Amino acid sequence: MSVLEHARHPGAVAGAPSTWDFVADRVFRGLAKAAAALILLLLGFILWQIGRKAGPGIRDYGFGFLTSTSWDVGRGHFGILPAIWGTLYSSFLALVIGGFFGIVMAIFLTQDFLPTRLAVVFRTTVELLAAIPSVVYGLWGIFVVVPAIRPMANWLYEHLGWVPIFGTTLSGPGLLPASLVLAIMILPTVAAVSQDALRQVPYRVKEAAYGMGATRWEAILKVMLPTAATGIFGALVLGFGRALGETMALAMLIGNSNQLSLSLFSPANTLAALLALNFPEAGPREVQVLMYAALVLLSITLLVNIAGGAIMTLAARNVRR
C-alpha cells in the first residue's frame, strides 16, 4: 500500500512495499533520469552542430569578429560588436524597467493589498501578456509606442542633448522603444516567478514581524523582500535571459543599425535580430559567421544563467547566516 493510499485511509495499516511498488519506482526513476540526460544531450547536440558549422568562421575571423563593428557581406568583413552591445544594452534597460514593475506588481498581488479574487484576476491578466505573439508586440511598438514617445524623446534631445544617453533624435525605431516593448514582454516572467518567491515565505514570518510592531511597509521591505530575495533574483535572471533571446519584436523595433551608441534614441542591433534577418538569404560564408554569432549569443545566455545561479547560491548562503 502506497503512502498516498495510507493517507486516504488513515485506519489501514501500511504493509511492506510490494514488488509492483518496487518496479514502478524503478521505472519512474529510470524515466526521470533518461529525461534529464536527454536534455543535456540535446543541449550538447545543439552546441556541437552550431560549433561545427561555425568552425570555418571562427578559424577565419577569430577574436576580431567580436571586436569589429562592420558587417559587410560584399567585402567579407564581419563583426558583431554593435550587436553584442545592443543585445546587452536593450536587455539591461528592459530588465531595469520590467524588473521594477514586475517586482512591484508581485508585492501588490501577494501582500494582501487586494481581495483574493481580484488578485487572481490581475495575476491572470499579467500572465496573459506572455501569450501575445512577438510580432504583435512588434507592430504595437511601431504603431503605438514610437509615436507616443517621439515628442518626449525629441524634447529631451533638444534640452538635454549634451547627456550621452539623449545624444540623438528618435527617428522611429530605436533602442528606447525596443527596450520598452521588451520590458513589457519580460514582465509576466518576472512578475510570476517573484510572486511564487514571495508566496513561499511562510505567513508566520510576516505575522512575527507585525507582532514585533513593524508597519506593513517595514514588514514588506525589511522582512518579506530579503527573505524572498533569492527567488526574486532568479526571476530577474530568467527575465534577462528571455530579453537576450527575444527576436521578432526587436527585429521590428531596434532599427537594425550596426553602430555603437550610448544614446537611448539611436537605432541599434541585437544578435537575435541579426541572425533572424540574415539567415534566409545567407550564402555559405555568411552562414558560417552567423553560426559563430549564434554561438556567441548562446555563450552570453549561458554565462548570464551561470552567473545568476552563482549569485543566487551566494545570496541563499547569506540569508541562512
Add this chain to the structure above:
Amino acid sequence: MKRFAIAMLLVLSIPLAEAQERVRLTGSGASFPFPLYSAWFKSFSSQNKNVSVDYQAKGSGAGIQDFINHTVDFAASDAAMTDEEIAKVPGGVQLVPLTAGEIALAYNVAGVKGLKLPRDVYSGIFLGKVTKWSDPKLKAANPGVNLPDQDITVVRRADSSGTTFVFTTHLAAISEEWKKGPGVGTTVKWPTSDKFVASPKNDGVAATLRQTPGSIGYVEYAFGKFSKMEMALLQNKSGQFVAPGGKGGEEALSSVKLPADLRAWLPDPEGAHAYPIATYTWLLLYKKNADPKKAAALRELVDYCLTDGQKMSAQMGYIPLPESVSAAVRKAVASAQ
C-alpha cells in the same frame, strides 16, 4: 469481415490512385514577384485540374540553393544565376524571365506630393550626404513645393533581399561614390548614422515609413501601390523625371536587348521615358527533368504565364514583358525537357 476489409481497401485506394495522376510542382525562391506568382499559379491550377503548383517565397538565395540541391522542381530568382551556380547543375539550366518589376522610392513628408528626385540627390540621400528635406538641390528640382526644414530619415531593408540587390545595383551604376562605398549586394554596409533605420521585409519598411515623418525608403512598386504610399518621380539617364508604374517600366525593358541565355540586367536603362530602377525576375528550370510529365506541366505553366498571365501583370504592379521577350522565352522553354 474479410470482404468488408477488401471493400474498404478499394474505397481507400481510389483517391490514392487519383492523387498519383495529379502532377505536383514545387518551387521556391524570390519573394519580389511572389504576389504575382501566387496569383498566376492559383489560376493556372484552377484551369488545369491535374496540376497543382506550390511556391514558397524563401528568397532568391535560398531558391537557388534548393534548385542546386534538386529539392524543388523549379525555382525563382531576382538575381538570375551566376555561371558558377549554373555549373553546379549537371543537366543544365534554362533561365526564363517571366516578369519584371520596379523599385519605388516611397516617402512620408507632410503635404508633399509628386516629389521629383534628381539622380545626384537620391544617391546622396542613401549615402547620407543629403540630410535635410530643405536641401537646396531638392528645392531647385521641386519649385513651388513647400519642403520642410526637416531631417531625412532613411528606411532600408534589414533582411537580405533581392530588392536591396536591385536597388544597390542601380545606385552603383549612377554613383561612383556608392560603387566604392556600400557597393552591390542583397545586404550592404549602409552609412552609419542615427538617421538610417532598418526594418524587416517590405511590410516593415512600409510601416516604419508611415510612422516616421520625414522618412524615405525603397520598396517594390507593387507593394507601394497597394499600401498607397507617396512615391517619388526619379530622374532617368536622359534627365527626365519618371513616376513608377506607368509606361516607364516597359520602356526600360525594351531598351535592353536580351542575350541568348536570357540574362539581362538593367542597372540604368536608356530611353527618354524609361523608369530608372527596374529588373527582370527569372524562373529557373532544369534542362533535364527526371519526370517528363513534370517537364510538360512546367512548359505549360510557363506558356500560361506568358499569355494569360501577362494580362494580370500590370494591374498587380509588375511590368508586362515586351512582345520580343515573350517570343524569345517561348522558344527557349522548349529546351526544358
